[in-house]
Amino acid sequence: MAWKRFAGHKAALVCSGVLFLLVLAVVLSPFTSRYGVNEAVKAPPNSYLAPSKLAWLGTDDIGRDLYSRLIYGTRVSLLIGLFSAFISVFVGCVVGAVAGFRGGRFDDVIMRVTDLFLAFPFLVALLVVRNMFGSIKWLTYIIGDVSSLRFIIFLLSFFGWMGVARIVRGQVLALKEREFIEAARASGASRNYIIKHHLLPNSIGPIMVALTFSVVGAISGEATLSFFGYGPQPGAGATSLGLLVGQAKGAVQTGFWWIALFPCLVLVIISLCINFIGDALRDATDPRMDASK
């Protein structure tokens, strides 16, 4: 039923296809990329070559192939996006379900904190907290140095779970008054059992939607940080979409349009596709949403 509705969403189908191809290209990067991540396309002079047969999307300041670097960069960004989205969704589900089911003081405090964080300018919070975590010595043994991928994933998850928690809480609040939950409670099911076996499985639709939006949030969060020079440094010439977009900033004034355009385009395509898929998932899994509405 849900699948049928999802398939009826044409834009989402196209987006799934595009995203699938993109992921395939990224996973098969040894075959799809034409040069190494840190490899010049030819001997100098090789910097800022316009797109040509030699380098499909042109080269950067030290003569590396932009197309190959985009593939490697997308791999890093997708990795960050997926990992931190999964962590966010996991934490968000636990907190949201417990807050919604228990209610009371715990619920109040959690929701107040969530409200505050969601209303706070994202970049400011991200930068301040980033530096704070980076300054705690024992923490960096666990989550790595400020410039490591692990640290960025942790940081983005730290801010990512709140939106999910709010969605799951709303869902749990709506579900917990229903008869089947009452029946489960009457037959002696424990709180954890009800959450695990009744509430979360019945909220799977909104959770999936939250997951897709978390991925977009994390990818663009990483890009924002990298853009301002506070992102991860994957090391040894490796790159991420955010770092590539950050390079675009400098390339604009000099008129090397390919360096500015293509990384931006890839980032926009990824977030557009995931957003469309998320929206279609919401329509498909929410029975109240009528297609005609």
Place this chain on the structure above:
Amino acid sequence: MFRFALRRSAWAIPTLLLVTFLVYIALRMGTDPLASYMRSNPRATRSKIAQYKSVNGLGSNFVVGYFSWLKNFVTFHWPRSIKGSREVWPELKDAMANSARLGIAATTVGVAIGLTIGIFAALRPGGKRDVAVNTVAFVGISIPPYISSILLQLVFAVYWSKWFGNTLFPTSGVYPPGQEGFDLLLMIKHMALPTVVVAIQVIAVYSRYMRSSLLDVLNSDYMRTARSKGLSEFRILMRHGVRNALIPVITIAALDIGAIVGGLIITENIFDYPGTGKYFLSAFGNGDFPLLMPLMVIIVASVLLFNLIADISYAILDPRIRLD
């Protein structure tokens, strides 16, 4: 109603204190104010350093330090910036005025366009216009502000002047270098591109809010009643439809202020616009504690204020809401 507003406002003050305390800790740990001071003033004497520590409340542990900072803050004895020892307030005031101008311009344009196209989309759900508006909204949400800024800069800073030989919209600052005094036209030209960037986000978000909110209203019983009374379609839509649909939208609007400020920070930096965003990132980069703390207090206070406005306006606009 009054008691509700009073109680909510009373809660805001301890929250403000608590959050600024947390920000104080985070900044003190994260930017290492003492080391940054030494970096900017390598030849500072021991007494200068001691004075810097005491006016900023950096000398002792977090609690004592916070309260000594707070005392200086509320009595308006604000410490000077570590770089160049500048007065903080004039600089912050200018930055806030510039940001407010950009923010208000972008929000006005964005809300006006967003609400209008949202209404059009809701009139015939599933129709051509609806699909078009939805697509626009999706593209708007999916383009982060730094990307639209870069693309606009590419077009206007590089190609426009190449093709047409003049500069239509400058891509940095509020005025060209050397400009003295006030010039409205120049200012509008400089603000046009950053305004567009921020407005795109606002349009995308508000058209969707308005559409879904108006759809809910249009399906309600009182719309049928209004129609059966024989009111004109336009009157039904405006008096009964849009007015009721605006209630949730206004509430969300007040909560959205953080997102708009966030967009401003990014946009200002790319367009070299002297607002709070540039102020924040340069102060943060220098670890300039005396510049950062007042800005953070203002950000936290405005977030709380708008949260409060959201709660109270919701209660005023929708009398069905019970306040306790």
